[in-house]
Amino acid sequence: xxxxxxxxxxxxxxxxxxxxxxxxxxxxxxxxxxxxxxxxxxxxxxxxxxxxxxxxxxxxxxxxxxxxxxxxxxxxxxxxxxxxxxxxxxxxxxxxxxxxxxxxxxxxxxxxxxxxxxxxxxxxxxxxxxxxxxxxxxxxxxxxxxxxxxxxxxxxxxxxxxxxxxxxxxxxxxxxxxxxxxxxxxxxxxxxxxxxxxxxxxxxxxxxxxxxxxxxxxxxxxxxxxxxxxxxxxxxxxxxxxxxxxxxxxxxxxxxxxxxxxxxxxxxxxxxxxxxxxxxxxxxxxxxxxxxxxxxxxxxxxxxxxxxxxxxxxxxxxxxxxxxxxxxxxxxxxxxxxxxxxxxxxxxxxxxxxxxxxxxxxxxxxxxxxxxxxxxxxxxxxxxxxxxxxxxxxxxxxxxxxxxxxxxxxxxxxxxxxxxxxxxxxxxxxxxxxxxxxxxxxxxxxxxxxxxxxxxxxxxxxxxxxxxxxxxxxxxxxxxxxxxxxxxxxxxxxxxxxxxxxxxxxxxxxxxxxxxxxxxxxxxxxxxxxxxxxxxxxxxxxxxxxxxxxxxxxxxxxxxxxxxxxxxxxxxxxxxxxxxxxxxxxxxxxxxxxxxxxxxxxxxxxxxxxxxxxxxxxxxxxxxxxxxxxxxxxxxxxxxxxxxxxxxxxxxxxxxxxxxxxxxxxxxxxxxxxxxxxxxxxxxxxxxxxxxxxxxxxxxxxxxxxxxxxxxxxxxxxxxxxxxxxxxxxxxxxxxxxxxxxxxxxxxxxxxxxxxxxxxxxxxxxxxxxxxxxxxxxxxxxxxxxxxxxxxxxxxxxxxxxxxxxxxxxxxxxxxxxxxxxxxxxxxxxxxxxxxxxxxxxxxxxxxxxxxxxxxxxxxxxxxxxxxxxxxxxxxxxxxxxxxxxxxxxxxxxx
Numbered sequence: 001x002x003x004x005x006x007x008x009x010x011x012x013x014x015x016x017x018x019x020x021x022x023x024x025x026x027x028x029x030x031x032x033x034x035x036x037x038x039x040x041x042x043x044x045x046x047x048x049x050x051x052x053x054x055x056x057x058x059x060x061x062x063x064x065x066x067x068x069x070x071x072x073x074x075x076x077x078x079x080x081x082x083x084x085x086x087x088x089x090x091x092x093x094x095x096x097x098x099x100x101x102x103x104x105x106x107x108x109x110x111x112x113x114x115x116x117x118x119x120x121x122x123x124x125x126x127x128x129x130x131x132x133x134x135x136x137x138x139x140x141x142x143x144x145x146x147x148x149x150x151x152x153x154x155x156x157x158x159x160x161x162x163x164x165x166x167x168x169x170x171x172x173x174x175x176x177x178x179x180x181x182x183x184x185x186x187x188x189x190x191x192x193x194x195x196x197x198x199x200x201x202x203x204x205x206x207x208x209x210x211x212x213x214x215x216x217x218x219x220x221x222x223x224x225x226x227x228x229x230x231x232x233x234x235x236x237x238x239x240x241x242x243x244x245x246x247x248x249x250x251x252x253x254x255x256x257x258x259x260x261x262x263x264x265x266x267x268x269x270x271x272x273x274x275x276x277x278x279x280x281x282x283x284x285x286x287x288x289x290x291x292x293x294x295x296x297x298x299x300x301x302x303x304x305x306x307x308x309x310x311x312x313x314x315x316x317x318x319x320x321x322x323x324x325x326x327x328x329x330x331x332x333x334x335x336x337x338x339x340x341x342x343x344x345x346x347x348x349x350x351x352x353x354x355x356x357x358x359x360x361x362x363x364x365x366x367x368x369x370x371x372x373x374x375x376x377x378x379x380x381x382x383x384x385x386x387x388x389x390x391x392x393x394x395x396x397x398x399x400x401x402x403x404x405x406x407x408x409x410x411x412x413x414x415x416x417x418x419x420x421x422x423x424x425x426x427x428x429x430x431x432x433x434x435x436x437x438x439x440x441x442x443x444x445x446x447x448x449x450x451x452x453x454x455x456x457x458x459x460x461x462x463x464x465x466x467x468x469x470x471x472x473x474x475x476x477x478x479x480x481x482x483x484x485x486x487x488x489x490x491x492x493x494x495x496x497x498x499x500x501x502x503x504x505x506x507x508x509x510x511x512x513x514x515x516x517x518x519x520x521x522x523x524x525x526x527x528x529x530x531x532x533x534x535x536x537x538x539x540x541x542x543x544x545x546x547x548x549x550x551x552x553x554x555x556x557x558x559x560x561x562x563x564x565x566x567x568x569x570x571x572x573x574x575x576x577x578x579x580x581x582x583x584x585x586x587x588x589x590x591x592x593x594x595x596x597x598x599x600x601x602x603x604x605x606x607x608x609x610x611x612x613x614x615x616x617x618x619x620x621x622x623x624x625x626x627x628x629x630x631x632x633x634x635x636x637x638x639x640x641x642x643x644x645x646x647x648x649x650x651x652x653x654x655x656x657x658x659x660x661x662x663x664x665x666x667x668x669x670x671x672x673x674x675x676x677x678x679x680x681x682x683x684x685x686x687x688x689x690x691x692x693x694x695x696x697x698x699x700x701x702x703x704x705x706x707x708x709x710x711x712x713x714x715x716x717x718x719x720x721x722x723x724x725x726x727x728x729x730x731x732x733x734x735x736x737x738x739x740x741x742x743x744x745x746x747x748x749x750x751x752x753x754x755x756x757x758x759x760x761x762x763x764x765x766x767x768x769x770x771x772x773x774x775x776x777x778x779x780x781x782x783x784x785x786x787x788x789x790x791x792x793x794x795x796x797x798x799x800x801x802x803x804x805x806x807x808x809x810x811x812x813x814x815x816x817x818x819x820x821x822x823x824x825x826x827x828x829x830x831x832x833x834x835x836x837x838x839x840x841x842x843x844x845x846x847x848x849x850x851x852x853x854x855x856x857x858x859x860x861x862x863x864x865x866x867x868x869x870x871x872x873x874x875x876x877x878x879x880x881x882x883x884x885x886x887x888x889x890x891x892x893x894x895x
Contacts, residue, residue, distance in 0.1 A: 012085035076886030480517030558733030565687030749786035754822025
């Protein structure tokens, strides 16, 4: 690709684009390069606003099917490399989002470091990795991209050769050539075990080294050892809501692989420490505790007789080897020759390491600080234990209802639980939770659904016995609508002994796994405060929660958006969060919100830093969990540098939201809330009228967008829809958002907002809200990005795919008119001449991509026409799949 293609502000894009062009010429041939360059240059000219742009023939029709496939791959790879270059620029320019800067900001507001330390004592910040199917790229593609990033870092440092002796430019060229020759599409649908393996590669290569390093940095800033408040969680292998492939076996394998990964990492680190700590008793004083640990190690090698630290580490290595065998059922790659007892828990391993650390500190005159490799390993053990990442379980409340109903009926306790109203259900469930009597009988037959659910809960109980209580701590309940939904989970957990009923002598109930209601729809969010009020009013549930010290509530962005539209969803989430504060304060229970965010704005995406800062005051208070889904994982945690920047941003945003004094006028804020209620109601009505007001809209949506084609992508283990229904209500949020993004409409991220803002009379108040209210600022900022990535001209061509053109044009006419209305009112209240005028870096990023996305859209439309007309050439289907991949890569938002 030539220099004319490149935005000159980013030399990485210019450099990588040139290398990609050379690769296409070398491996695709001069003719392909010439055709690709012509299409590229004409598309760039069109976007530069040349007078005769409409008359330019882009040359797309001249491409054969084989050339189309190669062309799409080329544009996809350019977008991939552009993403890489922008990520590097973003890491270098991350401003206002580090813990140092957060502490400085707080200090300027009169908040000292002691207040920060006090907050962190009871804090929890947890990114939660999920396998939601929005990552279109194969792991092999991501790995090559990461390798290029590593090579570019060497280039930044002035290196000209790799450690292996290869010239850096040649090594980067080789990785781009490998990208060109790597199949971008998966041939088979992912299994749960594939998702587990992919996620654990990020855990091993990124989170294991990065988190301890961050703690060491923050401790040097704050001058104190910090509690382990920033932790890694995961849903992968435990989330079975709508995924029939997640069962007890899948969860057991996920946990075993996690143990293998983390214990293998410890073995590697202990081995490295053994090579380093060659301290001899002949030359140094060694504390008795270290000598005792060395003597108990079983290492009687004469060559190490005077080296107690090495001998002690030999014993630790031997015990870790035995632990690996015990938990993973096979020996590690480098087994210890010393026979040793496995560790019962990670705390025993930590205790041994602490003995060595204290010995070094006391005898080293301060030279051997505990923040070195040994200190980082101790922190790693504290964070990751033998489980690597705390695994969440999730299932739909409707399934819990059916399983509990069957258990009660088979036990002769309640003939028709499902027929009971809510108060009667609560009474029945409380009666069961008052004793430890199991409902299950091994001599009774149960349905396949009940058997499967009980098996996975038994597997959770076994995991607690095997890996420790940190392995599974949360059980998320999809469609959490009532108190009985929460109690049903505790009844099921009681079947395996995880829930223990209160005792006669007054001991409260206990359960190491917390049932977490997930409020997803707009109605659910409005009802959340009432549900939690009623939950805390149950004495035994209050006692259980009080003993734990906190209660989590999960709020869902995706389904609330699909249900009520963008603005109503974000406002309902904000109000529900705020309304829960007094409920928890009255109960004297710490609130912990779990934000179920996706990558696209229609599913809660956008800047995590901005989103956390914009949360209602009092709803964070040092505790927050956030899902990291699909393509977001590679984007935010693909390399150590990028992960470190994003984890810093998340942590600093929590500190600022939790501790920064609120100087805003309460009366003005109340007025803003009243205004938002009015605006939200109009936006809700407009959105519902379009999406659910006419059954024909579902036909329009399915024919205009590549929904059917997206369902064929092999990007996840779970189905695209929860049922066989074609209703939008039953469609998962991911394909709903993904489809609109591909057609360049982005409807879930903005529709209804323009009509609502235009109808609001007080435009000066809107301007005030846009300038001074973090919630409104973040909402508009995310919507502005979505509007900038949409294109009504291209969308009109997708609308041409609808068979009934009168119906299609009627619906699309409403959408197009609303888009322009939304853009215009946004520009008016934010005082901008064009979209993203106040965010030039994002504007340049999107402007760079548009000439590469448009030809992909046009090719996708033509290939969809041919496929839907009955052509059966397999290259047509492959071309559509490649275009889906390429457009998603270029937009940086899938679902």
